[in-house]
Amino acid sequence: MRTSPTGRQLRLGVELRKLRERAGLTATEAGQLLGVKQNQISNTEAGRIGVSPERVRTLAHHYKCGDPALIQALSEMTSDRKRGWWEEYREILPTALLDLAEVEHHACRLRGAVTVHIPGLLQTTDHARELFRQVVPEFSPPDIEHRVSFRIKRQAVLYRDTPTPYRAVIHEAALRMQFGGRKTTRAQLQHLLDMSECDHITLKVLPFSAGGFPGSGQSIFYSHGPVPQLDTVHLDQSHGPVFLDAEAQLDMYRVLLDRLDSRALDPVRSRDAIHQVLREL
Missing domain, CATH: 3.30.870 (Endonuclease; Chain A)
Structure with a gap:
C-alpha cells in the first residue's frame, strides 16, 4: 500500500470516486459488484493502492460510464509506473x-x-x-x-x-x-x-x-x-x-x-x- 500517493494517483482515485457517486453506489456496493471488500474500493479511490487498466474498465462498466474517451484516459493513467525526474526532489x-x-x-x-x-x-x-x-x-x-x-x-x-x-x-x-x-x-x-x-x-x-x-x-x-x-x-x-x-x-x-x-x-x-x-x- 502506498504511504504517499502522487498527485496523478490521487487524481485517478478522485475520478473513479466521481464515477461511482454518479452511479449512485456506495463503496460497499461497488465492492460487492467486484467481489472485493469495501476498504479496497476506498483505498483505490484514495490512491493508496494501485489499479490495473482492466479494473478501471470494469469499474466504468459497473458505474454505467458511457464516455469511451474518459475511460481510455483513466486506463492510461494506471500504466505510467516510471519514476519521474521530480522524484529526486521528494525529500527536498x-x-x-x-x-x-x-x-x-x-x-x-x-x-x-x-x-x-x-x-x-x-x-x-x-x-x-x-x-x-x-x-x-x-x-x-x-x-x-x-x-x-x-x-x-x-x-x-x-x-x-x-x-x-x-x-x-x-x-x-x-x-x-x-x-x-x-x-x-x-x-x-x-x-x-x-x-x-x-x-x-x-x-x-x-x-x-x-x-x-x-x-x-x-x-x-x-x-x-x-x-x-x-x-x-x-x-x-x-x-x-x-x-x-x-x-x-x-x-x-x-x-x-x-x-x-x-x-x-x-x-x-x-x-x-x-x-x-x-x-x-
Whole structure:
C-alpha cells in the first residue's frame, strides 16, 4: 500500500470516486459488484493502492460510464509506473511542487496568465534565482539552488522531441519588474522573445492600456488533459501551488483565460511590446 500517493494517483482515485457517486453506489456496493471488500474500493479511490487498466474498465462498466474517451484516459493513467525526474526532489521540496511537475509532464496543452511574474516555464536561471531570494521567510542558499534547478527542469516539457504546446498571457507589469537588475531583466526579456518564435509557444502581452481585467490578482496556470474532465487548474500562491479540478472551477477558469487572451495583444504586437520594454532598459 502506498504511504504517499502522487498527485496523478490521487487524481485517478478522485475520478473513479466521481464515477461511482454518479452511479449512485456506495463503496460497499461497488465492492460487492467486484467481489472485493469495501476498504479496497476506498483505498483505490484514495490512491493508496494501485489499479490495473482492466479494473478501471470494469469499474466504468459497473458505474454505467458511457464516455469511451474518459475511460481510455483513466486506463492510461494506471500504466505510467516510471519514476519521474521530480522524484529526486521528494525529500527536498514540498510535495505540491512535485505534483505540479507531474501535471505539466502529462499535460496535452498548457496555458497561463500572470500579472507581476514571468511564467516559471519561461524564466531564466538568474531571474528565477532572484525571485527565490525575495521569499519571506528567506530560503537558505542550498534551498534556493534546489528550487532554481527544479524550476528549470520543469521547462523540459517545452524542449522535448514533441514539445507541449504552451499559450501564455503576460501583463506588461511583469515585463517591467526588474528582478535582479537591468542585466538580468534584459536577458529575461530576450529569452521571452526567443521563446516566442517557437511554433509551439504563443506569447501574448496584456498592456497597461487594456485597463482592468478579470483575475488580476492571480497567477493562473491551466493544464489540459487528454479529455476535459482531466484538466487541472493550478494557482500560484505564496505557500505553493493550489490545484483545482471540480467541473465548475474548470469551466470558470477556461472562460477567464479566454477573456484575458481576447484582451491581450496579438503575438506580433506582443513581441513589439517586449522589444519596446527592452529598448527602454
